[in-house]
Amino acid sequence: MGNHVRSPKVPPRRYTLQSRADKQAETHRALARAASELHHTVGPSRTTISAIAEKAGVQRLTVYRHFPDEEAIFTACTAYSFELDPPPRPDTWIGIENPQERHRTALKQLYGYYRRKRQLLANLYRDAEMPVVAAALERRRTLLQRAAEILHAGWKVRPARLRFFSATLAHTLEFSTWLSFAEGQGLSDAEAVELAVSLVTSSAR
Known part of the structure; x- marks a missing residue:
């Protein structure tokens, strides 16, 4: 029987961790994009966690996990904006x-x-x-x-x-x-x- 009964295949841990990292990176970019768009339209002082969450289609807690403070939000926005349209050098x-x-x-x-x-x-x-x-x-x-x-x-x-x-x-x-x-x-x-x-x-x- 040992030749016919096999354990189910378990995805390698490395693959699982990579998938999770990719998902986190995707979420982070979506949040950065949402925050950047809000900075462009209403400005940093009027960009709230709730507005970022709503625009990105996530919960407020998700935003806090990625952006614990204003500096983290601003840094992500700047990086996203410069990636799309860098200022002159x-x-x-x-x-x-x-x-x-x-x-x-x-x-x-x-x-x-x-x-x-x-x-x-x-x-x-x-x-x-x-x-x-x-x-x-x-x-x-x-x-x-x-x-x-x-x-x-x-x-x-x-x-x-x-x-x-x-x-x-x-x-x-x-x-x-x-x-x-x-x-x-x-x-x-x-x-x-x-x-x-x-x-x-x-x-x-």
Whole structure:
């Protein structure tokens, strides 16, 4: 009988653990997507655990298991958003020798990003009093400072105009500047870029 009676096959433990890990990763991504969409529409300060759970189709407890605090939610949202649409990388502009063309290239990328992320960025600046948002905006400030340093190279600026030039260049990189050009003045992104480049060029003289 021993040859005919066999124990039922049991899936290897490794397979079971991998399936569980895959399911957890899938749930985590769904929650990150839900939270990211809420950050884009209503903003971080109005993104609740209940809203994330409802949007992802899970229980509140599931959200807490994956995101125990605001920082975990914000980190997951940022990672998800950057995976889909990463912000421009200033270091990629270093190889452009002509300073006007370098600035123009940078602004085309920045202003395009601002248009795609318009509501999210507006929500972040509105919710700047939240510690996790304040930290993210500080990192953004650091990135824009790095961008300004890269774009500053190669311009011929009279010493007496240096501070004015630096302030003008840095100002053209800001989200608020694009917002004023695009929505306040009704310019297209291409028009906004050319205006910004001309302002910086004039400020160097």
